[in-house]
Amino acid sequence: MDVFHGLIQGFEIALSFQGLMFVFIGVVVGTVIGMIPGLGPITAIAVMIPITYGMDPAIALLLMAGVYYGAAYGGAAASILLNAPGTSEAVATTFDGYPLAKQGHAGKALALSAIGSFVGGTISIILLTFLAPTLAKVAVSFGPPEYFALMLLGLTAIASLSEGSTIKALISGTIGLMIATVGIDAQTGTARFTFGNAHLLEGIDFLVIALGLFALAEVASLIKNRKEKATNMHSVGSLKLTKAEAKEVAPTMGRQSLLGFLVGVLPGAGGTIASFMAYISEKKLSKNPEKFGKGAIRGVAAPESANNAASGGAFVPLLSLGIPGSGTTAVMLGALIVLGIQPGPLLMNDHPDVFWGVIASMYIGNILLLILNLPLIPYISRILLVPRQLLISLIIVFCIIGVYAVSFSTFDLYLLLGFGVLGYVMRVIKFPAAPMLLAFILGGMMEQAFRQSLTISNGSLSIFVTSPIAAGMLLVAFLAFLVPIIKSRKSKKNDPAENNKSA
Amino acid sequence: MFRTKNKKVSIALILIAIVYLILSFQLPSYAYVPVDSDLVPIGLGVILLLLSAMLFFTKDQEQKENEEHIPKKDLPIVLGVICFTILYIALLEIIGFIMTTMLFLFLCSLFLGYRKHVVNAAVSIVIPILIYLLFNDFLQVSLPTGILPF
Amino acid sequence: MKKRLALFALILLMVVTTACSSGSKNAGGSSDDKGDSGEWKPDKPIEIVAPSGAGGGWDTTARMAAKMFNEAGIIDQKIGVVNKEGGGGSVGWAYVASKEGSPYNLFVSSPPLLLVPLNGQSKYDHEDFTPLANVIADYAAFAVKADAKWDNLNELFDDMKKDPSSITVVGASAPGSMDHIQFIKIAKAAGVDITKIKYVSDQDGGALTSLLNGSVDVYSTGVAETVEQVKAGKIKVLGVTSEERLEGDTLSDFPTAKEQGIDATFVNWRGFFGPPKMDKAAVKYYEEKFKELSDSKEFAEVREKYGWDEMYMDSEEYKKFLDEQKEEIKGLLDDLGLAK
Helix, strand or coil: CCHHHHHHHHHHHHCCHHHHHHHHHHHHHHHHHHHCCCCCHHHHHHHHHHHHCCCCHHHHHHHHHHHHHHHHHHHHHHHHHHCCCCCHHHHHHHHHHHHHHHCCCHHHHHHHHHHHHHHHHHHHHHHHHHHHHHHHHHHCCCCHHHHHHHHHHHHCHHHHHCCCCHHHHHHHHHHHHHHHCCEECCCCCCEECCCCCHHHCCCCCHHHHHHHHHHHHHHHHHHHCCCCCCCCHHHCCCCCCCHHHHHHHHHHHHHHHHHHHHHHHCCCCHHHHHHHHHHHHHHHHCCCHHHCCCCCHHHHHHHHHHHHHHHHHCHHHHHHHCCCCCHHHHHHHHHHHHCCCCCCCCHHHHCHHHHHHHHHHHHHHHHHHHHHHHHHHHHHHHHHHCCHHHHHHHHHHHHHHHHHHHHCCHHHHHHHHHHHHHHHHHHHCCCCCHHHHHHHHHHHHHHHHHHHHHHHCCCCCCHHHHCHHHHHHHHHHHHHHHHHHHHHHHHHHHCCCHHHHCC | CCCCHHHHHHHHHHHHHHHHHHHHHCCCCCCCCCCCCCHHHHHHHHHHHHHHHHHHCCCCCCCCCCCCCCCHHHHHHHHHHHHHHHHHHHHHHHHCHHHHHHHHHHHHHHHCCCCCHHHHHHHHHHHHHHHHHHHHHHCCCCCCCCCCCC | CHHHHHHHHHHHHHHHHHHHHCCCCCCCCCCCCCCCCCCCCCCCCEEEEECCCCCCHHHHHHHHHHHHHHHCCCCCCCEEEEECCCHHHHHHHHHHHCCCCCCCEEEEECCHHHHHHHCCCCCCCHHHCEEEEEEEEEEEEEEEECCCCCCCHHHHHHHHHHCHHHCEEEECCCCCCHHHHHHHHHHHHCCCCHHHCEEEECCCCCHHHHHHCCCCCEEEEEHHHHHHHHHCCCEEEEEECCCCCCCCCCHHHCCECHHHCCCCCCEEEEEEEECCCCCHHHHHHHHHHHHHHHHCHHHHHHHHHHCCEEEEECHHHHHHHHHHHHHHHHHHHHHHCCCC
16 A cells, blocks of 8 residues: 555544544643643553553544643643643753743743644654655664763753853763662662662652752742742733744754654654754754743744654654654553554554554644644643742642652652752752753663673673764764863853853 | 852762762672673762862852842741641641642642632632542542542 | 533532541451351452553553453452552552551562562562462563574574673563563573573663664563564564463464473463452452453453463462462572572
8 A cells, every 4th residue: 555545544534523533532631631740641641541442443543642742742831831841851841941931921932832843743744654664774773882872962962951060060960860870770680779768679750850850949939939920911821923933943843853753763762862952952053042041932942843753753663663662652552452453564564554544643633733722822821820829839739749640659759859959959059950850861771771782792892883873973972072161161261251141 | 158159069069979989889799791780870979079079179150149049038938838748748648639639739828828718728629629530530540548438 | 611510519529528428437448248158249449559650561451450340240349550660569569568458459460579579679579468360471482683593492592502692682671580580591491501691681662673783682572572573574583481382373383492392481470469468258259250350251352452371370379389480480590699
């Protein structure tokens, strides 16, 4: 079956009344679930599995696609409005999304996120439609040494995420890497830094750190300003982008969608690395990098396009090879198995209806998400009009539920509170929190990939340079790390005030 | 001030690095891999030590108006909210999600100075119940019931 | 508007019930009608703990069992699945262990219940709990790339004996856990020096990728994970760990280790347990119900969908089986010096 024939068949199902209805339900449910910190696409799909049991697979897939996109978008909304990233993919969105919301441009930030997601999603589905079999080769080209190099490249972002002192950013990143070493080490089974506590054996959950360092630390600032009225109330819901702004973000969305898709194709890399890389590269490309972190619209458009494109990219290894490349696609795989479909290299030949059904439902889900959510933005952003005193209590409750629904342990809740306090202290002493979180996210995988490589090579470091891909990325990482340091040294000599200006 | 802020922070960090290093050296060894589980932690400990030392000799950034600094009078409020949160966590599994969340929402907002008691009560009652229904019945994720029968 | 009214009514109802009933419930299972007759029936909702996050094998088994119990009308009481993630299961086990005697707190488990305590990561092992029934079985498969030079386990093991440092085995879990031990067990029976085996663990879903791109040589995994790749001619399965050949298309082509002259098997069993000191009458009740579940056509469908094998054992058999399994695994871990 050729591409167009397959797609038409897929669309016939997706555009039927029943099909549309289920995508619609999926998008709405997904958005709601995604907005609660802690409940991301993984949980949303996992809870849908028993519900879809026994349903027509094509229809069930439509529901899943809707939930998937909805949850990803809902997560962005929590990042922008409350500084509470519910999934690691949404962390980079907080960097400029939350400042925008604080300045009274929540509507604009949400609209950017919706449009960016739509563009990223659409570009990646188009690429998926035509290039999936070709890209399948790329997906399996990465082994442990290549992953190590990629993660290291991702880590160089630490230097770029620093506002002011590079040393502080590096310290923050190092501590993030240290936190990632807590738990059972996968290569040896050794329990590290767990102090005999069973809750620490699997390491500290991403959510505990993200919600603590970002959302709870922000609560303390909200407390200080609790008597202020929310700023610019009249404009909170306005979605309007000026022509100039539209012109500014269009190329961003285009190129970051491509980048995101490519990173997403690599199993294990996924949306988090894609969104960080997009953010950093956009900052580097920008003529006004100092605006990033203070409400730059490109700082929202870039990660949002990239992480959605990456989630499309993650379907390449799933659908063409049967390899789930991310947590979400792993759960998707489970869902497909329940529906009686075993994704694998033969899926496209054996079940073309399913393959094209998935792709068609992704197109539809993506479009419906945009249509549904743009009009909803003014209502969603009204959450900012909730009186501060009430909002503070609500944010705390949401963070607690989010963590509890993942870990079901009060130990993690105390830990969450601890990271909240740490996040606040770091703000006071001007240590950036983002490098810590980024290093934590990448650190675990990076260390494992490093040591897997060395086990394979029987301890020889040459394994990292004999692979051209790994060697190339390591070189780029090295340069990306050194150049800014040299630059800052130079500029410091030339203009001592420079350092403070950018702080 | 006799010592700059950077110096204080740096000393705290050096202590953390030393503790971390001591713990790293105590990790049990595993015979079947070329690189054991203590290599990366030891490396990180050393890096943190070096970076902290560099921080020690870095001059403080010019003290501009520190946005994040809490005025003295707000400190008790922040501590109060932390106490409320600790109580909330401690009681969550004992009394159950609905009751504790209701109490927390109402009392914490009240404590922060929210004076519209009717709105506050309504929110504190409706939100926990909605969330509970969403999780337990729709998502099949059981939140602690505690002393309530459902 | 109607919806709001309904919601309001609901809330009112809840508040009233809350007010009336707080304190009227007592802890544990003391309100059960046990009596001397040995009959027991649940009179309130049952909780099944999945000692892992949503979406994994334990979670799926628990949710499917709960659903089928109700759907096939075997148990009428509501059955809720609770995830207690952490410590490879030990957090969930500690939770159930605290519910001593309660007939309402079950959990689902599999070989990690033996492995994790042996690795020193859980205070509780199967002897602390009340085995109720085993329901399903799964087996391990050892796969290599389709163009690899080995065509059966013996060729692979011969090469491993000659030059152990040239062959890397990958699995999705840490040394001492299931993917590692299942390979070690078979390799040891084949006479390989198991202290020389190079094993890497990839917990981020990259194990199969690493096999396909040649980074590693052997993939130790579950049978179900290999089927599609074999069909597509990407990998070949050198051996599976079941007693006899499995049934089903492609599956029946996989040779067992046994038929290749290696006298060892490995079962990834999965079953249900209750807290310590569960009442005999309740154990009997659950034994019967799980038997009914296992025999139901609804659950047979579930098994087929997930590619699980039927393997029912009642409480007594199960306990004996687990004791034997534990001894075997302990022996392997002792050889590696990993047992704690």
